[in-house]
């Protein structure tokens with residue numbers, strides 16, 4: 001038996017917003033949630049405001065979302081959306097603004113303590129949301145997850161709820177074609193990580209596996225573009241679709257230890273999320289290969305690489321100058337072994353195993 005849920009309408013293709021303007025209008029008054037620069041740099045903010053003006057929809061812009069959004073930024077956004085009387089939200093940006101939009105949608109209609117959001121039992125249905133991703137990585141536009149930075153616990157923590165799926169997502173490579181190369185690589189590797197973790201996860205099913213393989217085939221096809229840094233709008237639209245497929249996959253399966261171990265690298269060392277995963281992903285696939293060689297072969301064939309070639313690809317795409325100490329790795333493994341992603345890992349993993357993975361990948 002397996003369950004499959006994917007309630008988001010995805011509109012994928014060049015000019016997907018301009019040709020489907022009515023789909024963006026989910027209410028009468030809107031808050032646009034975006035990063036400090038991504039909305040403007042991608043061109044998506046200009047396109048969205050043009051549509052809202054044309055349709056006579058009033059809007060406010062909340063462009064204070066930083067990388068790895070904090071719970072405080074989202075709580076404040078919720079307060080402002082409520083004060084402005086907004087009844088729908090549009091998230092524009094990478095995973096950070098898209099995740100923040102989900103939390104803001106909850107806070108805007110619920111009088112609740114900031115931390116209660118992690119309990120997932122809010123009384124009122126979150127505001128409806130539209131997503132415009134400007135990175136091709138997290139797949140947040142097709143997941144019910146929001147990952148927030150929580151300084152209280154010195155880590156990132158996620159909440160998940162079926163009511164925070166976006167109603168609609170517009171995927172258009174025009175918004176990612178000018179991404180800085182390292183951001184494009186990091187985010188594509190995050191998408192690979194979702195597809196590979198989801199495919200090898202104990203919760204993987206027929207409902208997720210064929211989607212994961214399709215996503216891997218697409219990214220594999222454009223591996224050279226990621227290495228060389230040459231992108232067209234069409235390539236970028238395809239990479240956005242692959243990232244959304246990664247989101248669909250992890251919506252069914254969740255992620256495994258690559259993600260839970262990666263959070264410490266981001267929190268303590270400011271390593272971008274996708275790069276953090278990528279530093280650990282090769283070793284993870286080696287270990288998965290020991291317990292499920294046939295499945296790993298399917299995944300690698302879809303990517304068009306052997307595990308060795310995949311590791312070389314990751315190394316080439318992820319120059320990381322950060323240094324780590326054994327003490328740090330010991331501390332992080334003590335925390336990450338308690339994550340809920342651990343039991344779904346395809347191989348047995350103890351704190352000592354996680355420490356060994358950290359050491360092998362980072363020292």
Ligand code: NAP
Nearest residue numbers: 035036037038042068094095096134135138140143145147
């Ligand atoms: P991000 O933090 O959203 O953005 C990274 C950087 O890229 C930011 O500086 C951003 O600028 C910039 N940027 C974004 N789009 C751009 C564009 N088109 N042109 C130029 N610059 C652009 O990175 P991300 O990797 O997409 O998202 C990471 C976050 O998503 C993490 O918090 C991670 O935990 C979360 N995540 C969520 C899920 C999920 O299922 N919900 C899954 C995986 C990861 P601005 O600062 O101006 O925005």
Ligand code: FE
Nearest residue numbers: 138190259273
């Ligand atoms: Fe991720």
